[in-house]
Amino acid sequence: MECGELLKKLSDIRAVAGRENMAAEIIAGLFRQYCDDVSVDSFYNVIGFKKGQAENPQNVLITAHYDEIGLIVTGIEDSGFLRFTAIGGVDAKAIGAMEVTVHGKKDLFGVIGVKPPHLIAPEDKDKGIKMEDMRIDIGYDGEKARELVSIGDVVTFNSPTQELLNNRIAGKSLDNRSGVAALVEILKELQKLKHDDNVYVVATVQEELGLIGAVCTTYNIKADLGIVIDVCHGDMPDAPSDEAFPLDKGVTVAIGPIISRKHAKECIKIAREENIPYQIDPEAGDTGTEAAVHAVAREGIPVILLSIPCKYMHTAVEMVSVNDIVSTGKLAARYIAGRSKE
Amino acid sequence: MFDIINKLTQTFGPSGNEKKVADLIRDMLKDKVDEVKTDVLGNLICIKKGSGKKIMLAAHMDEIGIIVSFIDKNGFLRFSNVGGLNPFVILGKRVIFENGSVGVVWYEENIDDIKNIKLEKMYIDIAASSKEDAERLVNVGDMAVFEAGTILQNGRIISKSMDNRIGCAVLVQTALNQPETENEIYYVFTAQEEVGLRGAGPAAYGLMPDMALAVDVTATGDTPECKPMAVKLGAGPAIKIKDRSVIAHPEVKDLLIKCAIENNIPHQFEILSQGGTDAGSIHTTAGGIPSGGVAIPTRNVHNSAEIVDMKDVENAVKLIEAFINQ
Known part of the structure; x- marks a missing residue:
């Protein structure tokens, strides 16, 4: 190859x-x-x-x-949102609005939801967001989420490798x-x-x-x-x-x-x-x-x-x-x- | 079992000074195991012989405390911490030395704002009237620990040094129950965990087990306005997924979960954002030893009044018994 x-x-x-x-x-x-x-x-x-x-x-x-590096599920809320923390050096600033895969009983597609700019208070506009305040949304409610996801399941980023010009690769x-x-x-x-x-x-x-x-x-x-x-x-x-x-x-x-x-x-x-x-x-x-x-x-x-x-x-x-x-x-x-x- | 916990928590044993705890455990277990030994670092190793896999169960004996660094002319002691000690936690508390001398921790009252308090602005008053007077009781280099009772109330225990005498108690009870197994079991009571997981690695190197479990306390997320954590008192022992020192080996973690499910033992999962445990130094020993952990949910860790639930403690014993019989 x-x-x-x-x-x-x-x-x-x-x-x-x-x-x-x-x-x-x-x-x-x-x-x-x-x-x-x-x-x-x-x-x-x-x-x-x-x-x-x-x-x-x-x-x-x-x-x-x-x-x-990746993420690990630390909690499952009744609303179905997943709390998480980092494995390795993950920068919270770099993961908002990322697509992810939650490796539960089966691989699940998820997104790291972020608040739309319209709903951010003016005084918070220039502030960063902490990882503990972010959630992964897999679409399910709490009951269904708990069937498929356990605390401790790992999460990876969806970022298919891309070939760029000039023999460069991003991933x-x-x-x-x-x-x-x-x-x-x-x-x-x-x-x-x-x-x-x-x-x-x-x-x-x-x-x-x-x-x-x-x-x-x-x-x-x-x-x-x-x-x-x-x-x-x-x-x-x-x-x-x-x-x-x-x-x-x-x-x-x-x-x-x-x-x-x-x-x-x-x-x-x-x-x-x-x-x-x-x-x-x-x-x-x-x-x-x-x-x-x-x-x-x-x-x-x-x-x-x-x-x-x-x-x-x-x-x-x-x-x-x-x-x-x-x-x-x-x-x-x-x-x-x-x-x-x- | 409360009797075992009471004796263990009330025995003096800050990091590097674990001998009294080791002696107590040795007396409790010497007739129930095949061999008992102490290594150079002061780890107590109790061996139950077997023909199967070699399994190391580790619980650290040492507790956090203080060490005297200077005695002033009026007999007040200056001190430093042994292990992770928050100045606010020790403020106004009694501490006790190995010889039974008791001191009270207070602070220099010229401090501007109590928020800025540091251990170096604090002192211990042992009711001495001069340096010479103080030195009849205590010397520079002596260590002291919290002085606080052990109380059983409403099925829960409040005590100093739950971290990690409760882990020791779980292993002592497991060994006393003499669970059926073909495997060779190393009950290891380790030294100097609180100052950097120092005892467990060399103990593992000497024993070369096939796998290891650390039995220690973990924090909870069930107190008012605390940080979110999916562990609560009374919901079962926590199977370690990750802390700052180790990610549990997938085979060890999965085996613990299987044992818990098959035996209907309530359990939770531990992802601890601060702190580590003996598995952290065991798993990188000698080419790698698959390691995991069983943690007892504990409120107010590193305080003079840590709280555990007896049901969690008893279920931890059951879970470990099922694990070592695999």
Whole structure:
């Protein structure tokens, strides 16, 4: 499958953090075509294994999370309206008037109703609305709603992935299905290359709740090198220029205290040699990504972080360039294949 | 069962000082389980051997409290919190130290507006007349907890430290009932939950269970003008869906719901917007341990008068017994 098509398919998958059981098999199916072995662990981390050619191969662990942010039903009112709260970092300002799917006994269409401008008091016109004051309307009254929906059911945003001009794609879960698409790109590239190292590609769970899938994975797989693939902020109007990166200028390679300087340098060298577009992403803190987990797992794993610029992160209209995903796949695969041995 | 709850809530045990609670539970259970041990962090682990799945049941023993940070020349104590403590909640309350010394919490009266009160503007008066006098009773580093009785009234219990001695009581009662099961059951009474879920993770690492349940309190949405929450007193134990530390593993959550339905046990669902529980540190231990929780609906959590309903407590025991027999 061509990368853009794959990304569209991936972004339409519904897998709210903590309920990835809804989607693990689909991801496993994608890995199977390119891996020697694919398994799903008890937390629904999806693990693809590609054997290395060295006699005593080292293990390279590449993680990209596949959970998405969403909502969870916290109450059902007698009128049938559903109260809800966020799973992961959902901005209340960005969800008014959204269409959603409530994953009840069956999937139900719903809308997040908002008050029409005519009915908003003049003094409230410029104010935001809190999530606790919003409701999901599924059309039913309380009795029927309670038959089909339970407190604790999860809710996803309806935002079918769209292809835009210029090889760009917009959708609800490009954070971080873009990373998962990059994992598949890496596997495809590695088919064409000789690699000494064993390669584990893992689509991880519950990143949005605190990097939980990566915590499990870095314990279960004893890695000699970690590579984390996630999204970074794409350049957009009003974004601080030092924290946002333009689309189509290539994958970002992080440099910072928790990143292995040696391995990041090697990776950048490969990008230069192979003419793969890249940008430098200075990360002064722990990066907020799974790299923070790799770095301190077991005895400590040297880790690098590759990020795909993504505009409008944590909204249902996230946007990436397919070109950046292809360059991420190419760079990671070439780096693994060309990795110098200690 | 009230007797068990009364003893547990009235035993001194702020975070890091759980030994008295552990000793009490050890005495209650030592003849009913196959092995009892304490680990480095002070977790008490009671093992009922079995040939099936290994199931960890965790309830934290520690309670919130205060720690003395300074004693002034007139014998007044300055203090800091141990666990989540609201200054308004402790204002005017009595606190009791491990040796039985009692103090009263009050505040500097030069404060402009009581709204701005912080713990650092408060002090404890232990009826001492000088620093030397105070130090005969209390030293810097000593901890104290709320001093308040445990009362059964109208089928409900009002007490300090319901969080989480009620969880301990549920597990003690479950172990005493010796429910039928092939599974190996770890009754784990954990340390230092209130200061960051610190005990449960290492306990789980040592035991490597196949799955785990945290038994703890949860808030309710049934008091005047409170925040909406679909949990109320007396409507059954709450099966954990989500809190700030964990999303319950789908298999564990679904198994609990199945057990409740099959055994006609009233139950509710817990989505807690503030706070976490031991499952938060257990589920990320050692490659991941599927974890969930059973919560006792509790009013006024982290107060000196927390309220639970006995029916919820008894139904929690039934639900856990059904769960471990799966």
